[in-house]
Amino acid sequence: MHGLRRLIRRWEVLFRKSRAELELDEEIRYHLEREVQANIGEGMSPKDARRKALVDFGGVDRWKEQVREVRGARSLDAFLQDMRVALRSFAHTPGFALAAILILGVGIGATTTIFSVVDTVIFRPLPYPRPGELVHFENGAHTVPDFLEWRDHTESFSAVAAAWETEVDLTREGVPERLRVAQVTEGFLPMLGASPHMGRLFRTDDFVGEGSVVLLDHGMWQRRWGSDSSVIGRAIHLAGRPVVVVGVVDPDLTPPEISVGNRVDVWVPLDVNRPDLQTRDLLILSVVARLGPGVGPEAAQAEIDALMTGIAEEFPERYFRRDGSVRPFALEPLQGAGVQEVRPVLLILLGAVVFMLLIACANVANLFLARGTARSRELSLRRALGASGRRIIGQLLAESGALALAGGILGVGLAYLGTEIILRYNTEPVPRLQDLAVDPRILGFALITSLGTGVLCGVLPALQAVRKDMNEGLNEGTTRGTTGPGRRRVRNGLVVAEISLTLVLLNGAGLLFRSFIERIRVDPGFDTGELVTMPLNLEGGRFSAQGGSYTEEGRLQFVRELMERLEVVPGVQAVAAGWTLPFERVGRSRCCWGRDVVPAEGGVDEESPWFWIQPVTPGYFHTLDAPLSSGREFTPADGNADPFVAVLNEPTARHLFGRVDVVGEHIRIVDVGTFQIIGVAEGVHHWGLDQEVDLEVYVPWEHFGTYAPFLHVAVRSRAPLGILAPALREAVWTVDPDLPVEEIITMRQRVSVSVAGPRFLSVLFAFFAGVALLLASGGIYASMLYTVGQRRREMGIRLALGATGSRLGRLVLGQGVFLATVGVAIGLAAALGLTRLLESIVWGVTTTDPTTFTSVTAFLALVAVGASLIPAWRASRADPLETLRAE
Secondary structure, three states: OHHHHHHHHHHHHHHOHHHHHHHHHHHHHHHHHHHHHHHHHOOOOHHHHHHHHHHHHOOHHHHHHHHHHHHOHHHHHHHHHHHHHHHHHHHHOHHHHHHHHHHHHHHHHHHHHHHHHHHHHHHOOOOOOOHHHEEEEOOOOEOHHHHHHHHHOOOOEEEEEEEEEEEEEEEOOOOOEEEEEEEEOOOHHHHOOOOEEEEOOOOHHHHOOOOOEEEEOHHHHHHHHOOOHHHOOOEEEEOOEEEEEEEEEOOOOOOOHHHHOOOOOEEEEOOOOOHHHOOOOOOOEEEEEEEOOOOOHHHHHHHHHHHHHHHHHHOHHHHEOOOOOEOOOOEEEOOOOOOOOHHHHHHHHHHHHHHHHHHHHHHHHHHHHHHHHHOHHHHHHHHHOOOOHHHHHHHHHHHHHHHHHHHHHHHHHHHHHHHHHHHHHOOOOOOOHHHOOOOHHHHHHHHHHHHHHHHHHHHHHHHHHHHOOHHHHHHHHHHOOOOOHHHHHHHHHHHHHHHHHHHHHHHHHHHHHHHHHHHHOOOOOOOOOOEEEEEEEOOOOOOEOOOOOEOHHHHHHHHHHHHHHHHOOOOEEEEEEEOOOOOOOOOOOOOOEEEOEEEOOOOOOOOOOOEEEEEEOOOHHHHHOOOEEEEOOOOHHHHHOOOEEEEEEHHHHHHHHOOOOOOOOEEEEOOOEEEEEEEEEOOOOOOOOOOOOOOEEEEEHHHHHHHOOEEEEEEEEOOOHHHHHHHHHHHHHHHOOOOOOOOOEEHHHHHHHHOHHHHHHHHHHHHHHHHHHHHHHHHHHHHHHHHHHHOHHHHHHHHHOOOOHHHHHHHHHHHHHHHHHHHHHHHHHHHHHHHHHHOOOOOOOOOOOHHHHHHHHHHHHHHHHHHHHHHHHHHHOOOHHHHHHHO
16 A cells, blocks of 8 residues: 555656645745744844755755655656657657667567467467366377277376367258368367357267267358358258257357367267277377366376376287387377477577567667767766766667657557468468467567667667766767777677678578478479369268268269269360379378288388378379379279289389389288289379378279278369369269369469468568668668768878878778678578578578578678778768868
8 A cells, every 4th residue: 555655646746746846845945944043043143044054954956856766756757858858859860760760660560470470379378268287189199999098097187078070061051061070079168168159069968879969160150051040950961961050159269270170160079989989990089188186297197108008908009119119198288289390480480580670779779879979979068067877878778768669669560460461371271370460468579579679779879878988078079080999899799790690590591492492393293284183072962871971882983973074074184083182281191091012922021111002093194194104004994903903103113122113013902902013103292392202002993992082183174274163063063963062273273382381481581581681781881881971080181191092992891891701700600500490491401501601691791892882982082171171
């Protein structure tokens, strides 16, 4: 309470200053008059009595200052006075103020933008009750038996739940549509704090059997059913089976992307006691748990390890690895789950913009130093008149703080623009990025950054100002042509720091750009031009069994009819299909069926890798224009061939036989059978340009393609996509009118999307490096130009004594070259260490790539020298008489 009264009193003193001063004057006058009357009572004359009272009182002004200090008004009053002086000063030098605000605005805006991304993806707490208690079971998908063991036989968790992300077709509701479905166990939605917007959530009895009820996502309900409340209780058809809508989830529910992806259209209850799920080979569940009261992650992990060690003894072939250790089931905080891959990239980006902000601070500090030289006489005069060093520092920090706050306001505006650009043009599926916004947390960060930037910009000039000898400062003010050596050293040091930081950023941008170029230069192994892709999922529809999905015979019949329909579409030159197509999945995500493959007479080596089995239709290699190095591809007759036939790619042939001329040889796909090799393909970069050609075995669609619902169609045509796509949809719906066709895009688009992340990252780094380069070159130019201006008298004397203009030009240029050399040397040493942080995101080049380092260093050196040329030219053109006359 005492602190509150004191704060109120301070504000009263500050904003009711005139009244407080009147009260203070009246109180001092009262005590002074009492002293005077006492002295008169002792026999003094009124004049002597007043004089003695004033001497004993010790000075009215001194008492006033002490009272103000006690009341807390002096510091606030001084701060406001400093701000008023700063604003008046900027009004007289608007160019300086505008330049500083723009430089700081760009630096703070970029830093705030990237921090908002980092905060959204990495730091912001998840929107669930007590999110710190939630953990996720790593290592991808898990089996239902494993989930039941963790749920029923552990004491570390207060709740364990799981989700199975799938896709189903919505039919008989107008145009068929593919929906993203989250099949969840009991307790999953309550763990996330979900509540119904309409209707109800799942009950315990909903989790028994096939599941005849569903919940709609709020966005899906609005988009597909137009927010129609009558949908509650209505039956809809998913995968050809009727289910009843019992509720719509609240729009505030944010599903964990690590479990159910970045979008859920429909929530479905999952019965984990279904007989068909009781196998330890079906990896389908993403498992999330809540730690019990007082239980830490380490204790929970120890319990899981002990439990799985016991289970491994019962099922050794399932849980023991080849080296004899038990397969780990690690726990990780849900907060960090799913962002491990993007975390290093985002932190590197944040480091890059911090570098750029430091360069901006160095530039503005240099401006303040230059301005401080011009104000040297003013500051020295203030000190001579009694201003303390603390008071001078406060004044200069107030000026830099005011500029930084103005730059922060500009930076927040740029951050709003930057976040919109990132959301619009970033095609990389970054988790949680859809929630990106400049919220109060980000505004607080911008404020702290602005204040910190103000201190960084002003502290060196302020220290220089108070350390300078007053007589030297007064002399500098009268001789106009000199600058103290200390001030020059600080300014040169700032220029060197700018060059060093810029070189680090330029090297990082150069490495990322070269990595991107190396990616796009890779030959994918087939012709991407005039090739269109169309993914389909064969669930439900004309060829399905009653109430279920396609039968194997139905899938085979559908594919045969679809190929016949597509071949006669106008403009179609070739058509084929497979479980997957190149670039349908990129990175470490693989599809679809891995098996051990060995020569027909060989055995399985414990170190042998898995081979990807790719069922394809006839004409697959012809449609992709993927060359065969020998043999032939599949024909319709190969579907019933005896023995089975296969096509290998060259890496597979080399791995199995040590050569590529293997047509006529036989291989054995373990647990499947023996295949005769009829052809060898050169190889396709199936999983991305930055991924090696994998070990792949192609087999006829008739043998294995019907086992799974995946179907990706490739169509080669010269027809424009806008004309071709509707014709392809019509061909599909002629065969099965209930089959959704959601995406028809060109292969070139798929390839472009596969490198969207590296492209976006290289563009961002290039932008930051470009801004840093402009700031650094501007800093060198301004510093050299200011040096020439401050040394006019010296240069005039040199010219009068016989020095040539070219020699003076070389003198100035030499100073610029010296600063550039020192900055480049320091920057190279820093870059050699810091660019190693890019190892996880560059591809095709080393982080110490000599070509990049040499070209970037040479380019920055040329820019630095170029920034010194104009000041050097001005020095060489100086007229000694005019220079000395001006002085």
